[in-house]
Amino acid sequence: MKPFKLGVLGYGKMGKSLIDGLLERGFIDESAIHLYTPHSAKSALVDHPDMVIQPSAEDLVQAVDVVLCCVKPQILPEVILDLRMALRHKVLISIAAGIRTDQLIALTDPSTQVLRVMPNLAVQVLKGVTLISKAHTLDSDWFNTCAVMFEKLGTVMLIDEDKMDIGSVLTGSLPAYLAFFLDSVKLGSASQFSEAETLEMLYETVKGTIAYLEETHITPLELINRVCSPNGSTIEGIRYLRDQHVEDLMAHAVRQSEARAKALGNVDCEK
Ligand SMILES: NC(=O)c1ccc[n+]([C@@H]2O[C@H](COP(=O)([O-])OP(=O)(O)OC[C@H]3O[C@@H](n4cnc5c(N)ncnc54)[C@H](OP(=O)(O)O)[C@@H]3O)[C@@H](O)[C@H]2O)c1
Incomplete structure (x- = not known):
């Protein structure tokens, strides 16, 4: 697996749980994680001092290969649309409840590879369950990298897009x-x-x-x-x-x- 830089948008309950879990598992160096979060950057730095805090979402996207979007579903379209150009040729992972893969595709440039996943809070303690939608547009290398990333945090299940909500x-x-x-x-x-x-x-x-x-x-x-x-x-x-x-x-x-x-x-x- 090639090394990559991971950008996390949002340091709420899930952003923090995912970062904590990945670092606990030694999946990625703290310095390879970049974060943009409007209000919680200080507490993120207390938790993980070597993480790179970016001044804006756009700076974050430009600095990384993979963007893990951990914002609320209600604001996700606005956040992603603003980043449409910056996200070109990047990988975008959304954990937002309800937002379908076809919507992520519609919001992004065709060169952006998108993945819809649904992790749960237990990823923080490496016992999570993460559902991955089969409708992703990742190439096989990025898909394997992302699947391995979530496998480090517990169980991963690949499921049909239309079962993601009940899942x-x-x-x-x-x-x-x-x-x-x-x-x-x-x-x-x-x-x-x-x-x-x-x-x-x-x-x-x-x-x-x-x-x-x-x-x-x-x-x-x-x-x-x-x-x-x-x-x-x-x-x-x-x-x-x-x-x-x-x-x-x-x-x-x-x-x-x-x-x-x-x-x-x-x-x-x-x-
Ligand atoms: N909670 C769960 O158990 C769970 C499980 C699976 C999936 N999810 C999904 O995970 C996502 C996040 O949920 P959550 O429970 O972690 O919510 P949350 O605790 O409210 O966190 C949301 C985060 O979004 C950040 N944010 C707001 N506007 C932003 C912007 N423009 N750019 C970047 N970050 C921004 C906030 O940052 P500041 O703190 O800096 O203001 C906040 O930390 C949701 O889409 C939800 O559907 C949640």
Whole structure:
């Protein structure tokens, strides 16, 4: 793999997570990462003093080979259109929810190679899942380089463009769904343990449950049946959740997130 300079636009939650993960993994030298971020440059420099802070987005794009765009979907079209000329013959990676590859192509010059990915927050701790859209326009060298970059941060899955929105719910949103569930369970235990004890029990149990599911190859539904003995304590709670239609509510929540991801893509990408 040839060495390259990586430009990151935006040092928010994802920009920081991706940079932290890549540096932790030793994928790239800190000095080969250039950053433009309107307000967070100082904190970025505290985290990574050898990173190159660029004074503008245009300076950033001109200085690098690959631009990793970590801005909100709502402002992405404006940001990219302003950089259209500077992005000629560069690689542009977008992590924005909802913004489709055809929109990235429409926003950029034909010489710009574009890649739509959907990472999740766990890339920071090298256990992320990154979905890569098959509709990318990268040549094989750049595709391999970018795929390796995200593989360093966890699991990579290549999927159809039309499944990116629902995929982004299953991977990008799921950490928040799971945390929501854990927080609710914690509430139910009514602080009978210290915070540290409660969290240890919850985290270790989640890790053990995932390992059990993976190693036994049973489905989540089968696991529910294994834990719920008739007239036992677990079945009481599961029965209550079912009576309250929590499965329907969760399925509806997933569809709501997917619809919102699609709506985020309803932005004007005309030149
Ligand atoms: N959060 C997640 O779990 C997650 C997961 C997958 C994908 N995503 C996607 O990741 C993207 C970023 O999300 P986020 O959660 O990281 O948002 P965020 O924390 O709000 O960060 C957005 C960043 O964009 C920067 N920014 C604003 N205007 C800019 C401009 N003109 N040029 C360059 N940078 C600019 C801001 O910089 P300053 O701080 O300097 O103002 C801010 O740091 C979104 O498109 C989202 O759909 C998020």
